[in-house]
Amino acid sequence: MESMQDISSSLRQSASRPAQVLADAGQYLTLRLGGEEYAIDILRVQEIRSYEAPTRMVNAPSFIKGVINLRGVIVPIVDLRLKLNIENVEYNEFTVVIILNVRGTVIGAVVDSVSDVVTLTTQTIKPAPHFESSIESRFIIGLANVGERMLIVMNVEALMSNAEMGLVAAALQS
Numbered sequence: 001m002e003s004m005q006d007i008s009s010s011l012r013q014s015a016s017r018p019a020q021v022l023a024d025a026g027q028y029l030t031l032r033l034g035g036e037e038y039a040i041d042i043l044r045v046q047e048i049r050s051y052e053a054p055t056r057m058v059n060a061p062s063f064i065k066g067v068i069n070l071r072g073v074i075v076p077i078v079d080l081r082l083k084l085n086i087e088n089v090e091y092n093e094f095t096v097v098i099i100l101n102v103r104g105t106v107i108g109a110v111v112d113s114v115s116d117v118v119t120l121t122t123q124t125i126k127p128a129p130h131f132e133s134s135i136e137s138r139f140i141i142g143l144a145n146v147g148e149r150m151l152i153v154m155n156v157e158a159l160m161s162n163a164e165m166g167l168v169a170a171a172l173q174s
Contacts, residue, residue, distance in 0.1 A: 024122070025119075025120065025121045025122045026043070026119070026120065027041075027042040027118070027119050027120075028040060028041060028042055028117065028118055028119075028120050028144075028151070028153065029041075029042050029045050029098070029114060029116075029117055030114065030115040030116055030117070030118055030146075030151060031098065031111040031112070031114045032111065032112045032113045032114075032115065033080055033081055033084065033086050033111055033112055034081060034086040034112065036152060037115065037149055037150070037151050037152070038111075038151065038152045038153075038154050039118065039120070039144065039151040039152070039154065040098075040100075040153075040154050040156050044100045044101060044102060044156045044157075045098055045099070045100060046099040046100060046101050047098075048096050048098050048114055049097045049099060049108075050095075050096060051091055051095040051096055051097055051110060052068065052097075053065075053066075054066030054068045054077040055067055055068070063078055063079055063080075063082035063083040064076055064078055064079075065077045065078070065079050065110060068097075068108065070099065070106070070108075073106055075099065075106050075107065075108050076108065077097060077109075077110060078108065078110065078160070080110060080111055080159075081110070081111075081112070083159070084139070094113040095110065095112060096110075096111060096113065096114055097109065097110055097111075098111060098114065100156060100160065102156055102157055102160045102161060103157065105160075107160050109160070118144075118146050120144050120146075120151075124144045124145070124146075125141065125142040125143070125153050126143050126144070127143075128140045128141075128142050128143050128152070138155065138158045139154060139155055139158050139159045140152060140153070140155065141154065141155045
């Protein structure tokens, strides 16, 4: 029988594993931000909507464009280009909002466009190299080649669950 210290130690080890372990085989929605293609777990996607200007919120971080009323639910809208420090691209007819459900919280993510749904295996998703970049490494699960395309597989939970997003969720619920 395992002691409490053994269990605690194994829990700490599993919590400190690198992000690429989080990559699950399954279907991923591909999207475009600036000149790059990204992939997010399709199970987090609730719906895809055309972009409409949200209602601004005072004192919100710059990457939060505001909120929309989605069938009675107030949804914060995050511009992923601003969140990830990607050059600002103009809003056009391809700009969409991906409505995500992350840990029970509904959040909208503004992206340049969505492409398709691809199936990735755990062998397809390779660990991303670690280097200094404008995108924090905790937001990236890995890289995947699909034909001639290189996809950056995003960790949506890390991206949308940081302290700033938590403050927004708490403010919306009060």
